Amino acid sequence: MQRTLAKLCKPNQAISVTILSNEAVKNANYQPSLGYNLNLEPHQIDNAIMRCVDKRDLRTGLLIHSYMLKLHSCGFITLWNKLLSLYIKCEQFHTACHLFDEMPTRNIVSFNTMISAYARHSxxxxxxxxxxxxxxxxxxxxxxxxxxxxxxxxxxxxxxxxxxxxxxxxxxxxxxxxxxxxxxxxxxxxxxxxxxxxxxxxxxxxxxxxxxxxxxxxxVRNNDKEHSLRIFSRMLHENIEFDEFTLTSVIKMFLGPTDIDNGKMLHCCAMKTGLSHETSVTNSLISMYSKCETGMASARSVFEETMAANIISWTAIISGLMQNGLNTEAISHGGQVDEGIYALSTMISVYKIKPRREHLSCVVDMLGRAGRLSEAEMFIDEMGLDSNVLVWEALLSACRFHGETRLGEKCAKKIIEINPERHGSYVSLSNIYAERGLWEDKRVVLENLPANRLKKEYGCSWMAS
CATH class of the missing domain: 1.25.40 (Serine Threonine Protein Phosphatase 5, Tetratricopeptide repeat)
Incomplete structure (x- = not known):
């Protein structure tokens, strides 16, 4: 059979890929010109089509299709169904639709194949x-x-x-x-x-x-925590072997500060079943522990034991550390700037993960909080983050904390330039001018507030920490 197909696929034969023209599909009497006579049994054609399906070999499939048309193979519905599958798997959806419409006979397999294809293409x-x-x-x-x-x-x-x-x-x-x-x-x-x-x-x-x-x-999608735990408990009671998808889904339901006890139970299940090293499970555990300040040590431990950390892992641990700023393990709020920069560098160089805007904002935030404002500004410039409002807001917050009015003025103006509707930047800029005694500039900024249909928030001051 392989020798026969090899002959069919030789470029110097009379038949080519273009033999499956519209006429060939529309007209069952169409006679493609083969340079030789073949006498293939249905089971041989069946095997050939299945090889084409497995290898996504559209060209050979087209040749076989033309051969079937030549022989008027109308009675072999199985062969036509497999051709249908071949076209769908080779991303020839419209050809498959045309073939289905013109098939000499169809059965439930034909309909199932096309219903599935229509669904996949919406x-x-x-x-x-x-x-x-x-x-x-x-x-x-x-x-x-x-x-x-x-x-x-x-x-x-x-x-x-x-x-x-x-x-x-x-x-x-x-x-x-x-x-x-x-x-x-x-x-x-x-x-x-x-x-x-x-x-x-x-x-x-x-x-x-x-x-x-x-x-x-x-x-989980319907946010029914009790029902999900009941189903999982039933699985355990009936000795159903669960997998990482099961655990990941259940853990997602216990991300509140008061859920840590249930989370620990699920962590034990993961360790007992050998699923504690599955990346999807560890990511969920990191997120779960991070929701509680007392769980950050566990979150850090789970992260360090993760064998294949991905961008979700890094986002989960960084977000957790950021949310628990009083924890000594926090990168940004705890002042361990070099460790944070090292984490970002490891993401890029070791794990080949492209950092997202959230990660880069974290770097700006931790540099700013550590008082390294010029480095934060340089980082924004070198990383091409000039149009990212989040990093400028992070740096503005740090400038307010350290009393750096000149850089704070630049940050506020950048935010206004990028998104004029963020009224907090107007307030911050007016307070910066007040600190420097530039009352006329402050008046101009405040006069722009009504023009943008904004109101000054009460109790907001440059000196507020």
């Missing part, structure tokens, strides 16, 4: 039309059909469609299927209908890990 109404069409063709939907069409409901304007397809699943006895049931659980959760989501979950006859994870994630 053609939700077209997917719905296909579902109606298969019913008109007296085809019975299976679990793949219903799972696919339920996933389309979020993109439809009529939110009642979820209930309609739930009823369809019950009618065909498919609501017990884990694929259909999980799709319903997820679909109802997206519509913030947790009660219906939980009902669909209880109807599933065989709960696999994906079903459990979708149910827990549904609780």
């Amino acid at each position: 053609y939700f109404l077209q997917a719905l039309s296909l579902y109606k069409k298969l019913k008109e063709d007296d085809l019975k939907p299976n679990h793949i059909t219903l799972s696919g069409i339920i996933g389309v409901c979020d993109g439809l304007p009529e939110k009642c469609m979820m209930d309609i397809f739930h009823a369809q699943a019950i009618r065909y006895g498919l609501n017990f299927n884990e694929y259909v049931g999980s799709s319903l659980v997820n679909g109802y959760a997206n519509q913030m209908k947790l009660v219906d989501s939980a009902k669909a979950f209880t109807e599933i006859s065989h709960l696999d890990l994906i079903s459990w994870n979708i149910m827990i994630d549904s609780c």
Whole structure:
């Protein structure tokens, strides 16, 4: 078979990629010119198409398609379905649509393939039309059909469609299927209908890990802390082996200052099951511990033990340290500037992570709080942050704290230039002028406040720390 395909793919043969013209698809009598006669059995063609699917080999697939047209292979629906899959996997969506319309015969697999493709390309109404069409063709939907069409409901304007397809699943006895049931659980959760989501979950006859994870994630998206913990406890009671996705989802529900005890319990579960080194789990644990000042030591410990820290890991630890400025471990507010700069450097040079604006703002903030204002200004200039209002606000705050009026004036003017609607900068600038005895300049700034429909906030002073 490989020798045959090699012949087909040789560039010096009479047939080329362009043989699949519109005429070839529209007209079943189209006869492409092959420079030789081939006599391939259906199972050989089937194997060849599957190789094309596995390797995303569109060119060979086109040649096989033309060969099938030449032989009028109308009766082999399996071959046409696999060609359909090939075009979809090779990102030839419109060709697949054309092939589906012109296929000599179609079965439920054909419809399932196209419904899934329409859903992935956000053609939700077209997917719905296909579902109606298969019913008109007296085809019975299976679990793949219903799972696919339920996933389309979020993109439809009529939110009642979820209930309609739930009823369809019950009618065909498919609501017990884990694929259909999980799709319903997820679909109802997206519509913030947790009660219906939980009902669909209880109807599933065989709960696999994906079903459990979708149910827990549904609780998280609907902010139902107690329900998510109940589901997780049930998993433990029934000795269901959970994974990092399960733990990450549950931990996300316990990010309040009073949740640290439950968080510690989940941390123990992670350590016991060997999931404590999974990056997604450690990121959630860092965020959880960071919400409580007494948990920052644990957050730092989890971060240092993270084997594959990513940008989320760094953001979580830096944000936690920033939020707990009185903690001695804090980089910015605790004054450990060199350590903070080293952390940023490690992100870039060791972990090859491109820092985001939040990270760069942290550097400006910690340099400013340490009184290294000129370095902070130089950092803004060298990193191309001149149009970032957040870094100028961070530096303005530091200038106010250290009484640096001249640089503070520059910061306030920059903020006004970038975003005139941020009225705090007008107030700060007027106070800077007052400190320097520039009363006329202060009057001009304050006169601009009504012009921008802004009001001066009461109790705001340059001397306030």
